[in-house]
Amino acid sequence: MFRANSIRSTIFFFFLITTCLSSSFAQQRFSAGPRIGLNLSTFGMDAQGYTMRPGVTAGAFLMYSSLNHFGISGDLLYSQMGGKYSQTINNRINSSSQRLNYLEIPVALRYFLTLKGNFRPNLFFGPSLGIKLNAKRTNVVNQGVPQADFDNSNNFRPLDLGVIAGFQLNFKGFGERQRFLIDARYRYGLSDITLDDNQNVNNSTVTLTLGYGFGVGREHPSRYRK
Incomplete structure (x- = not known):
């Protein structure tokens, strides 16, 4: 039931993005470029004793901005998630670091404030799909x-379905037609990432990235120049 609700939520976000932008695609301004940054991630829901651990996120993005306030972007990222576990039982420490590496594909609907x-600051939200690459437990x-x-x-x-929101x-x-992009976002995992039927565990990640965008293709002529 939980995974079915996650899939329905993701479909809804994709539908909302498509609906909001369907009237604007005749007026195109595209940009693309690299993005690199820091993940601070942990586990939520039934997970106990976990705190945030740092990780790397890096990849590329493609962004479309319409001639009104709306835009959309898609990223292809190598993204390190996971968490740091520590608990003391009978004065003895149990601790470890769990690393989960994903190919992450977030799609964000953006609202430009100018x-x-x-x-041109903007707010954004949308779905994010994580494709697991590997996982490793270290410092045990x-x-x-x-x-x-x-x-x-x-x-x-x-697979890990999630939603992102940020600024x-x-x-x-x-x-x-070149831009610096400083991006702060929070990603909440909608799906249970473990195969353990006795608990539900999700990813919870704060991300800060720096990107650099290059205009691609012909820019639609308009008085609203970048």
Whole structure:
């Protein structure tokens, strides 16, 4: 039931994005470029004893901005998620770090607060699909005794559906139709990522990235110039 609701929610977000932008695609302004940043992630729902651990996110984006306030973007990212576990039982420490590496594909509907100019901040939200690449548990301490790292990819589901929301600062870059992008977002996992039927665990991730966009294709002529 939980996974069915997640799929319905994702379909709704895709439908909303398509509906909002369907009247604007004749007026196109596209940009693309690299994006790199920091993930601070942990586990939620039934997970206990986990705190945030840092990870890398890096990849590329494609963004469309209409001649009104709306836009849409899609990313293709290598994204490190997971969490750090620590608990003391009978004065003995149990701790470890869980790394989950994904190919993440977020799609965001964007609302630009300005129509033109060198500074175009925007708000965004949308669905995010994570495709599991691998998983590894490291820095394992069991009852105070260090243990070897091990791969536990088989404990996690191949796909993770989530939603993102955030804010972007969009500045003029060095050249014509080039932009600096500072992006802060929160990603909430809608699906259970584990294969353990006795608990539900999701990803919870705060991300900060820096990107650089290059205008691609012909820009539609308008008084609303970037």
